[in-house]
Amino acid sequence: MADSTLYYLDDLRVGQRFASKTSVTVTEERIKSFATEFDPQPFHLDHEAAKPSLFGGLAASGWHTAAITMKLVTDGGMPIAGGIIGASGELAWPRPTRPGDVLRMESEVQEIVPSKSRPDRGMITMRIETKNQNNELVQVFTVKMVVPRKAAP
Amino acid sequence: MADSTLYYLDDLRVGQRFASKTSVTVTEERIKSFATEFDPQPFHLDHEAAKPSLFGGLAASGWHTAAITMKLVTDGGMPIAGGIIGASGELAWPRPTRPGDVLRMESEVQEIVPSKSRPDRGMITMRIETKNQNNELVQVFTVKMVVPRKAAP
Numbered sequence: 001m002a003d004s005t006l007y008y009l010d011d012l013r014v015g016q017r018f019a020s021k022t023s024v025t026v027t028e029e030r031i032k033s034f035a036t037e038f039d040p041q042p043f044h045l046d047h048e049a050a051k052p053s054l055f056g057g058l059a060a061s062g063w064h065t066a067a068i069t070m071k072l073v074t075d076g077g078m079p080i081a082g083g084i085i086g087a088s089g090e091l092a093w094p095r096p097t098r099p100g101d102v103l104r105m106e107s108e109v110q111e112i113v114p115s116k117s118r119p120d121r122g123m124i125t126m127r128i129e130t131k132n133q134n135n136e137l138v139q140v141f142t143v144k145m146v147v148p149r150k151a152a153p
Numbered sequence: 154m155a156d157s158t159l160y161y162l163d164d165l166r167v168g169q170r171f172a173s174k175t176s177v178t179v180t181e182e183r184i185k186s187f188a189t190e191f192d193p194q195p196f197h198l199d200h201e202a203a204k205p206s207l208f209g210g211l212a213a214s215g216w217h218t219a220a221i222t223m224k225l226v227t228d229g230g231m232p233i234a235g236g237i238i239g240a241s242g243e244l245a246w247p248r249p250t251r252p253g254d255v256l257r258m259e260s261e262v263q264e265i266v267p268s269k270s271r272p273d274r275g276m277i278t279m280r281i282e283t284k285n286q287n288n289e290l291v292q293v294f295t296v297k298m299v300v301p302r303k304a305a306p
Contacts, residue, residue, distance in 0.1 A: 038220040041227055041236045054238055054299060062239060063223050067191040067216045074194055083194045085207055086215060092241035146207060 006081040009122040009147045012109050020072035020105035026060055028099035034064040059096035065103070065139050066091065069130045072105035078126075082148040087123070089143030095136060102133040110142070114149070121148050159234040162275040162300045165262050173225035173258035179213055181252035187217040212249030218256070218292050219244065222283045225258035231279075235301040240276070242296030248289060255286040263295070267302070274301050 035044030039061035042049035050058045073084055097103065111125035124147050130139035188197035192214035195202035203211045226237055250256065264278035277300050283292035 034220075037224070039223045039227055043236060053236065061220075061223065063216065063220045067187075067214075067220065070192045070214065070216050071190070074192060083196060083206065086246070088243070088245035090241070091244050093239070 006079050007147075008081045008150045009112065009114065009124070010150050012112055012124060012147070014109055014112060016109045018078040018105075018107045020075055020077040022072065022075045022077075023102050023104045024068045024071060026064075026068065026097055026099065026101045026103060028058065031058065031060045031064060031097075031099055034067075035061050038063060055096050058099060060098070060101075062091075062093045062096075062139070065093065065097045065130060066141070068097075068103055069105055069128065069139055069141065072103065072130070073107070073128060077105060078107055080145070080147055082146070085146050086143040087146060089141050092140045093138065094140065095138055097132070097138050101138070103130055103138065105130055119149070120151075121146055123147070159232050160300075161234045161303045162265065162267065162277070163303050165265055165277060165300070167262055167265060169262045171231040171258075171260045173228055173230040175225065175228045175230075176255050176257045177221050177224060179217075179221065179250055179252065179254045179256060181211065184211065184213045184217060184250075184252055187220075188214050191216055208249050211252055213251070213254075215244075215246045215249075215292070218246065218250045218283060219294070221250075221256055222258055222281065222292055222294065225256065225283070226260070226281060230258060231260055233298070233300055235274075235299070238299050239296040240299060242294050245293045246291065247293065248291055250285070250291050254291070256283055256291065258283055272302070273304075274299055276300070 032045055043053035043055045044061050047058045107126050107128040110127050114122040124145050126143055128141045132138055185198055196206035196208045197214050200211045260279050260281040263280050267275040277298050279296055281294045285291055
């Protein structure tokens with residue numbers, strides 16, 4: 001049964017845009033605790049140690065930025081039927097996320113390809129941008145996602 | 154001052170391989186708590202809700218797999234000078250991470266390109282594979298990384 005509040009493959013068109021309904025403020029405390037668990041490098045843990053690094057100051061792990069982006073994507077701004085399930089994608093971090101940054105998400109449908117072998121689904125390419133409070137890009141993720149089709153009438 | 158226990162651009166060659174010195178066991182509890190914070194979709198939170206999904210059962214968020222991989226990369230198995238700093242990359246999740254999976258990392262240098270404008274650094278392409286206890290690939294991340302050169306003698 002199709003849910004009319006969700007986008008199926010048939011509802012999407014190239015150029016269609018989505019945006020997060022919320023934002024996430026990235027605290028220094030969470031930058032450090034995320035890094036302690038998953039990416040314990042000095043430039044994600046300590047201001048002084050970060051100064052001589054490529055980042056020039058404390059920066060969030062790129063994987064923290066990626067995880068926050070997923071939270072923004074799943075917070076109602078991109079209501080794709082079947083859920084947000086990425087198969088593969090290209091990821092870039094043009095600049096680091098800093099303590100106090102407020103992140104939001106904007107996305108755009110770039111390609112829609114119905115499956116030839118599976119009539120109940122297709123693949124779309126979505127460009128998902130993460131921006132900070134200064135409208136600067138901190139991440140671009142161009143992802144191929146599986147999206148279900150509406151059942152035939 | 155170059156540190157002889159770390160790999161500088163000059164120390165690397167195409168085909169060189171690294172492997173994690175540790176492994177990470179992925180608990181159902183952490184799968185659910187990570188998803189609650191960053192990827193709160195039913196198939197990452199609840200066994201019953203996950204059954205009819207594309208995953209066919211409870212699966213970790215791909216971003217959780219990615220974050221764990223970064224932990225494996227930074228745990229001493231890939232001692233690159235300057236730290237592990239990715240600029241961009243291609244990410245694929247061939248299969249999901251499941252509760253109880255034990256993950257480890259293997260990587261291989263695919264390309265080495267000294268910078269023409271910055272004689273103190275270069276860019277390498279590294280293929281980073283994440284495998285489970287059955288030697289099945291759960292993630293491949295092919296990343297371009299900045300790596301410092303040794304100072305000229």
